[in-house]
Amino acid sequence: LITSKTRLRMLIKFFIGASNKGYLNGLATEFNESTNSIRKELNNLSESGYLLKKRKDNKVIYQANKIHPMFKVLQKIVRQHLGIEDIVDTIISRIGKVHKIVLVGDYAKGLDTGTISIIIIGKELDDSYLKNLKLKIRDKIEREVVFELNNEIPKKNIILYQK
Known part of the structure; x- marks a missing residue:
């Protein structure tokens, strides 16, 4: 394929x-x-x-x-290729009370530019853990990751997780 x-x-x-x-x-x-x-x-x-x-x-x-x-299989393969599945699983399990995780920016438009932008909506989110996580994820998936907490969600987005 x-x-x-x-x-x-x-x-x-x-x-x-x-x-x-x-x-x-x-x-x-x-x-x-x-x-x-x-x-x-x-x-x-x-x-x-x-x-x-x-x-x-x-x-x-x-x-x-x-x-x-x-x-669904192709969508999962693409998301795994980009490392998005790993990011979502890690965020949900360790960061706090996550209500929504949203992919924004170039990847939401379908462009593989090397920088994944994610907005996390929730309560009691551990910002310091996110900073450490960002470096670990970058090394694992070989892409930059930008996390934003509780920001306004742009029109062009993909909801990766919603509680």
Whole structure:
């Protein structure tokens, strides 16, 4: 399934958050790839049923097929690849009374930029533990992690945990 860097970037884009959408030229610009390589991967993924395509005006919009039998599996693989599953499990088990964990920033948009931004909503959250956790997570998943506590949640987000 994951045979190229372009395909991996597309899987991250579409399966990190099921509401993420994209079209040929936009994806080519976003990934800094040729439209031909993007078209090839979009065709492969849509012919396999992983992506849905809809015509809107003169564009074809692609989105993850949420009813595909492999949707949940692919979403879990993408989140594990990015280290998000580990982050959520660690936060829930050790930081305090967590009500909500939200992925924001580039990863919520489906972009693998190397910095994962997470907002944690809760009570009695251990800020000092989070600072230590940030370093451990960075070493484990090889990505920067930015934690924000009890901040306003931007429109573009993915809820990773909610109590």
